[in-house]
Amino acid sequence: MSKLAKNPAMVLQELTVKKCLGPPNFEIVHSISGTHENRFDYRVRVAGVEAIGTGSSKQISKHDAAYKALKMLEEIGIYDPVELPMEEFKASAMQKQAGYRIGSPNKLSINCIGPLKDLCMENKIEDPVFTEISDVGPPHCREFTYECCIGSVKTIATANTKKMAKQLTAKEMLERLKYILPTIKLEAPRKTEEQKTLMPSEIDLAALQKYNEVFSDIVPDKKVKVDDFASVFNRLMLEYKKTREDFNEEFTEISPDSLERMLKKLGLQYVIFPLQEQEPIILALRINCDVPFATMAVGRTEELAKSEVINNTFKMLDCFIK
Template sequence: MAPTTKTPVMVLQELTVQKGLPPPNFQIVYSISGTHDNRFDYQVCVAGITATGSGPSKQIGKHEAAHNALKLLEEIGLYNPAENPVAEFRPSLKDGSPLKSALNSIVELQNICLENKIPPPEFIEISSIGPAHAKEFTLQCRISSIVTESTANTKKLAKQLAARDMLDKVKNIMPELITESDMGKKKFLQEHEEVIAKYNFLNNVIPDKCVQVNDMPNTLKKLMVLKDIQYENLKEDLEERSEEALKRILEKLEVEVKTLKFANEGLWNKHLIK
């Protein structure tokens, strides 16, 4: 007797025809390709049951899903292997579906980045294709120059799977990633050295840029020290105690000033230092 050559998909389709049932609905729920470890996870819905399967190719993943569906249908009495046998099928992947292992990957990835002071992960939606009832979403996870992509039938799952793949990469190249992050910070500081220095200078001079009139003496003292201006250079203007004198003092200190007027609190209640 010749060996059976029917694939699980063929047998499952024939079964639905024999039983007068809707054809099996196959959907790819996860895929990763372009690496030495390609993976395709399928889900099939038929006769009120749902089964999944995985494989290094779409064909094998689909066949495993059909194979597992037939086993479930056999258990509930809808499929008899003796009447329509299927060729021996051996799943190509020993481990189970990656869905469970991905659930906590985002939190773990964020914690690793925080602990090692590297940039947090960025998630970007790359594509959304397919009809409304069978959408496939592809999301990208990026940390510095490291990028991973995953596809699934929901955005949430695609994000989790991309984070899981990134987590695996980050654990393997952590020293290089930290070095790259430090080099990026150093480059930024070098390129913006003048701006940062000016910011630090102004921040140390006047932490609160809005200065009340009664706080002006202390502010002027700080500016005189930082600008290395002696009291004698400002003596006449300091003794005059007028708005014009104040403006001359601030000009000598190279500070711009804007007077804010408040009707209920006096004409020159505050001076805004820039």
Template sequence: MSQSPAMSATAEPSSMKHEVQSPNFRKTPIQVLHEYGTKRGSLPVYALEKAEGEDHQPRFVFSVTIRDVCCTGQGSSKKAAKHLAADAALKLLPTDAVTVNLPLKSGSNGAAETTGPPNSVGRLQELALQRGWRRPEYTVLMEAGPPHMREFTVTCRLESLTENASGKSKKAAKRATAEKMIPKLLRLPGCSEFTWVSPKPSVRLENLKNSMAEKISLLRRKPLSIPNTDYIQMLLEVAKEQGFEVTYFDIDELTVNGRYQCLAELSTDPVTVCHGTGISCGNAHNDAAHGALQYVKIMASIK
């Protein structure tokens, strides 16, 4: 039997019909394809065809061969590429390939034993990376309840999207909020409720030393040791002039001295991250902005 032409897959496999769902199971295309091959005595064979791109944005191409079908998938991780290849293969196989159902596991009392939810955190990260976005950010918003019945509320931030969920542990709450975020993200391309967010603009740090613009020139001359200076506003003005963005991330834990702390991230190339502390969140932001300005000043003054 001749081999079918290779097929390239670029869509996210998790939303395809081949992901079999039941009250206790959700199977990925790789799992479904493996079960199909097991039943027919011909297991799928995966091969890495190509690995390219920069370290921060790699691209992998995997092929899968099963019986007379050969397909390829491309993704920002090896796992994502394999999922896409398997999903493409399932489309070409007989329809009974997608009707595989595992029996429910039974516990010692004969009742059905439920399994935990799938790895939604990893799946959400793959979805974000495939779109060229930064990884999702998780923050613990609240802890409540007595020590033996704690409940944690976690927020997930992905570009302009946010979602909250609670759980009996930080890990469970993180997984739950990722599960809520995934369908929101999958609806994004065809839903007017959300705005598609492009990757943040990036400015090479080495270009700052050649800039003679007003704000960066003033930064070279102005001392950064004047009390009560609004460094947040100063950094914002420099960022707008030079074309990069500034994002502040609050850290949940206080320092050993009881001070608030945060990180200021500049969308430069390479990315600049500065730590700040203060007696309040605002003070911590100002301190982080001060550190970022000091770094930008050094980079802009190098001859």
């Protein structure tokens, strides 16, 4: 390798200038810091490709993302390592030097996918979906990056095997759900600057406290399937002797106040709480019936997300009470 070889991020930057491409766009998508196992995930978009890097520091994560992007660009003929030589880079080796190893053997015995699926089943939310994001490196030392999605919530992990990458991203998802699912009692954690996007803010905790107050006496009916969700409103309509016409005014207005009035006629309440505070804003709305009922919405601002989640709730209720 030439002595003039540079690190992946520098090579990627020079490549975009030489080829008259737009500059690489790095953005942090996930971070954990202030613990004995810091973790940063950076995404880079350049020349129509996208790559995600993981590291125990921001620098390693960015270099890892740049390295993977360069490998992709090499495959499609945009990057020539002879013209722009790159330093030998291997994220796992740098992790080891820093005292951190992705997919270390001491984690191989941990099964997080099973508990994650159990948690989803208990809370009647959709099962996690695992997707392979990248597969790079020589045959004897591959690095796999997997993404875990539950609705709009996503986590990413990289490891030396597919199995471990899935387990690690499932582990991250379990940790995220601790702050998303209000059914789990929370204590306000100490937050570092890097953790502010991951930990619930004071507004989040207030929403969760309100949720626990509203739902504290509700016992979810775990025998009910998704197809049977509408049955709870049928029972309440009969119990409170209501018809669709009794809610015409509320359906005409469609606002937080009208939703509160409509639910009050059925002896119900609702609460809205944030799933993600950074753009795009993600809000969830849940109604305290014995069968879990929830809707979610995304918006550029909290106001737009709140309006959307209210509209989504009215659409679902309109179908159910008919």
